[in-house]
Amino acid sequence: MSIALPIVDHPQAAKDFVNNVPRSHWHDDSLWFVRSKRDRQAQSLPEWEYLRETASAIKRHTIANLADYLQEFEANATRMGAVVHWAADAAEHNEIVLGLLRRNETHRIIKSKSMLTEECGLNEYLIENGIDVVDTDLGERIVQLRGETPSHIVLPAIHIKKEEVGETFHQHLGTRKGEADPQVLTEAARGHLRGKFLDGEVGITGVNFAIAETGGIVVCTNEGNADLGVSLPRIHIACMGIEKLLPRFENLAVFTRLLARSATGQPITSYTSHFHGPRDADSELHIVLVDNGRTRIRDSDTFRDSLNCIRCGACMNTCPVYRRSGGHSYRATVPGPIGSVLGPSKDMKAHKSLPYACSLCGSCTDVCPVKIPLHHQLLAWRKVLVGQRLLAWNKRVGMKAASWLFRHPRVFAAAGYSARMALRYLPKSLTHNRLNEWAIDRDLPDPPKQSFRAWYAQNRKNTQAEQSE
Amino acid sequence: MNVALFVPCYIDQFFPDVAISTLELLESQGVSVSFPEFQTCCGQPMANTGCNADAAPVARKFVEMFSGFDAVVCPSGSCTSMIRNHYQEYFAADDERFNQLRDSTFELCEFLVDRLGIRKIEGSFPHRVSIHSSCHGLRELRLGPSSEQMVPRENKLRILLESLEGVEIESIRRQDECCGFGGTFAVTERETSVAMGVDRVQDHVESGSEVMIGGDMSCLMHMQGLISRREMPMRVMHIAEVLAGRPLPSSPAVSAR
Amino acid sequence: MIAEANDKEPSGSKQVILDRLRGRVVESPGLPELDPDRLIRYPDRVSQFCETLKFVGGESHFVDSPAQIREILEGIEVFSAADRIASTFPEAVEPTVDLSQVSDPHLLSTLDWTIVKGEFGVAENGAIWVDGRTLPHRVMIFIAQYLALVVSRSEIVDNMHEAYARIGAPSPGFGVFVSGPSKTADIEQSLVLGAHGCRKLQVFLLP
Numbered sequence: 001m002s003i004a005l006p007i008v009d010h011p012q013a014a015k016d017f018v019n020n021v022p023r024s025h026w027h028d029d030s031l032w033f034v035r036s037k038r039d040r041q042a043q044s045l046p047e048w049e050y051l052r053e054t055a056s057a058i059k060r061h062t063i064a065n066l067a068d069y070l071q072e073f074e075a076n077a078t079r080m081g082a083v084v085h086w087a088a089d090a091a092e093h094n095e096i097v098l099g100l101l102r103r104n105e106t107h108r109i110i111k112s113k114s115m116l117t118e119e120c121g122l123n124e125y126l127i128e129n130g131i132d133v134v135d136t137d138l139g140e141r142i143v144q145l146r147g148e149t150p151s152h153i154v155l156p157a158i159h160i161k162k163e164e165v166g167e168t169f170h171q172h173l174g175t176r177k178g179e180a181d182p183q184v185l186t187e188a189a190r191g192h193l194r195g196k197f198l199d200g201e202v203g204i205t206g207v208n209f210a211i212a213e214t215g216g217i218v219v220c221t222n223e224g225n226a227d228l229g230v231s232l233p234r235i236h237i238a239c240m241g242i243e244k245l246l247p248r249f250e251n252l253a254v255f256t257r258l259l260a261r262s263a264t265g266q267p268i269t270s271y272t273s274h275f276h277g278p279r280d281a282d283s284e285l286h287i288v289l290v291d292n293g294r295t296r297i298r299d300s301d302t303f304r305d306s307l308n309c310i311r312c313g314a315c316m317n318t319c320p321v322y323r324r325s326g327g328h329s330y331r332a333t334v335p336g337p338i339g340s341v342l343g344p345s346k347d348m349k350a351h352k353s354l355p356y357a358c359s360l361c362g363s364c365t366d367v368c369p370v371k372i373p374l375h376h377q378l379l380a381w382r383k384v385l386v387g388q389r390l391l392a393w394n395k396r397v398g399m400k401a402a403s404w405l406f407r408h409p410r411v412f413a414a415a416g417y418s419a420r421m422a423l424r425y426l427p428k429s430l431t432h433n434r435l436n437e438w439a440i441d442r443d444l445p446d447p448p449k450q451s452f453r454a455w456y457a458q459n460r461k462n463t464q465a466e467q468s469e
Numbered sequence: 470m471n472v473a474l475f476v477p478c479y480i481d482q483f484f485p486d487v488a489i490s491t492l493e494l495l496e497s498q499g500v501s502v503s504f505p506e507f508q509t510c511c512g513q514p515m516a517n518t519g520c521n522a523d524a525a526p527v528a529r530k531f532v533e534m535f536s537g538f539d540a541v542v543c544p545s546g547s548c549t550s551m552i553r554n555h556y557q558e559y560f561a562a563d564d565e566r567f568n569q570l571r572d573s574t575f576e577l578c579e580f581l582v583d584r585l586g587i588r589k590i591e592g593s594f595p596h597r598v599s600i601h602s603s604c605h606g607l608r609e610l611r612l613g614p615s616s617e618q619m620v621p622r623e624n625k626l627r628i629l630l631e632s633l634e635g636v637e638i639e640s641i642r643r644q645d646e647c648c649g650f651g652g653t654f655a656v657t658e659r660e661t662s663v664a665m666g667v668d669r670v671q672d673h674v675e676s677g678s679e680v681m682i683g684g685d686m687s688c689l690m691h692m693q694g695l696i697s698r699r700e701m702p703m704r705v706m707h708i709a710e711v712l713a714g715r716p717l718p719s720s721p722a723v724s725a726r
Numbered sequence: 727m728i729a730e731a732n733d734k735e736p737s738g739s740k741q742v743i744l745d746r747l748r749g750r751v752v753e754s755p756g757l758p759e760l761d762p763d764r765l766i767r768y769p770d771r772v773s774q775f776c777e778t779l780k781f782v783g784g785e786s787h788f789v790d791s792p793a794q795i796r797e798i799l800e801g802i803e804v805f806s807a808a809d810r811i812a813s814t815f816p817e818a819v820e821p822t823v824d825l826s827q828v829s830d831p832h833l834l835s836t837l838d839w840t841i842v843k844g845e846f847g848v849a850e851n852g853a854i855w856v857d858g859r860t861l862p863h864r865v866m867i868f869i870a871q872y873l874a875l876v877v878s879r880s881e882i883v884d885n886m887h888e889a890y891a892r893i894g895a896p897s898p899g900f901g902v903f904v905s906g907p908s909k910t911a912d913i914e915q916s917l918v919l920g921a922h923g924c925r926k927l928q929v930f931l932l933p
Binding site for chain 2: 442
């Protein structure tokens, strides 16, 4: 089943955010602050690059042997008392969760952050089916109250100013009008969500890591919301993509060292919780394993490594495009570099502009804790998109023309000559018009009298006679 | 040593003095340089757009043209990376001619420092300067340390630049942030590209530098266009020009006459 | 209908997913083994631990006896004013809430303080491993307004590799690394302590 998604035009979607210069700078600075904290943490470990190397190798190994490890995980998790469910796609995942809620006559659930459930659209689905869904991560709650989606996978409300949060909380939580102190606003959310925690009948969390060897799952949070959310209700449902698996318990060391350092510049999250089976004999732990396109990504030699992703968000924090255009400009659950790789895997046509929302600077590749060659994958996507004829015809034709030109040196020289002469003698109003995208904001270079090749022919040709024909 | 000069297409047409400087610089180091005159472009604009079918014949023509030299030297990290890191898909793995060319193609500073072992250029440049580290040179060719990786590396452009007398290198905020050129990105994502470029120029201005110096004229062309349009107090120079002894451009408003 | 979907799950999607995975054989590198000599060690683990704990928002106290813990806590206003205290370390603090009488964790919602023993600390990140088997209710360490953890100074390991080796094979149940108090920076990256869990974390280091 494939639903045709609306086609995202990233430059168009980014326009308002980028052109609001103070806001774009504010957003840029906020994320750069996080990136700088990450750098300090990375610098504090002499073995940083060794850890990245190892993490990448562990992930590659796991993804290659995923079927075996999933079965090992299922057997061990079951032995620990958990119930493991398998979902081939988002719809099935949602049905499984709703089925569990129905079976327990649940009306109110409390959720901690899970990009997988965002990807599956679980909230919308449950709400449509009459379930009250409360996101408990502060950022997610802010976004939820505002009727928005997260703009970042780790910092869901990074695009929202504190005054705007104040207004939202004034409307929904009754805080004082004009209140914008993060301390006060967080306190208000704490009070508001305490009640929700106590009312929640089922706790739903994502999963950061699952361990084949032990059948356990690990959930990392700073707020402690996942722990509160699953320590009160009797039922814990944990939803995870099948790529979250790690073979051995000891592998967690590598990943817990990398995750928070890369994500927020902390040495580890405040809470790193390990669940092996349900809380007690009266409780239940359900683990939903979701494919939803992951096996297809695994099939591809080019894009397989994108399954290494541990959703730390470091590539977003470092991406100069993301920082200026904002997460919503990607119109995808996962934005930024990794989102621009994953988006087209899901729906090539809808996300065809995302691989081009990138200057190929490569910062994401160098920052990635699991060494996904992100900018090379974005480049690879462009190739696939062109192969599928999804590049705009004018660009395709332009590139064909350029290719022809570059294969005909004499014509190339003549064309260059004409361009330089045009720049020299035509009025600026003609060379710098609105049709020339380059020149809307930038002056063209001063055209020199002659090209290098002309200069060379004039000044050096005699001494290099064998080079001329 | 018989070296071929590979001049990127836009340098040939719009910045001939960068190529002349490169030529003079190499010659001053005792290198015999020739310019295969039917060269045009390495094909990167097509490849980076994903149009590999259009890039392939250009790549093959390039290899034909540049084979048989002891080394190919290019005053651009980006174009050098195209040959070294992205050409392989157009050639068979055992294509000796291509493999030999790939391994003997160098960016200018890299060639001087690594291949010729030069760490000192005679000359002076008594100015406050700042370095623009272009991304492909930095992260694809590893011409210097990138801020993301915890790997110590020498910055090859810097070694040569600071060997000049009187030069004062200012450090800039976010040392290796992208300027937003990115080839066709500059046009397809114009607004973001321009925002990135303006920020980058501003970082250089705030450092107190008089001129930003880089190894890739494409990035510099983009920023020069912004500087000129917005009349920002900054100038740009290619490292080849500085090392070849060219003076500081007279006016910050380089173009737009 | 839903129940049907669930019933056919095991034979259906599990097999589908496994077939999709097995249908594409991927060259597999071995699982890497870490070289312990390449991993960070600190000349003074305890001071590194305290420094990192401070960085993550926690407070550490060197103490020589459980009685001293009580003394220090009583100097903290929010402790002396506390009404409902849960403790698994009565040598230091007598609980005011009898956890054995609490059957429903929801009843712990008004806990002011929780004092529990941690198994060991980790120098590189200021984390303390709390074994869920030592907690009558696991929610007690998350729901209390303030948390105090007690750990021995001789039980500080260098890094997470040593930490996981020390835990060994996990038994059924729960365990958590706690590194500093609950916190958030979701509003404009301003760090606020006490998001949902404890507002402050005191760590007492016994000999």
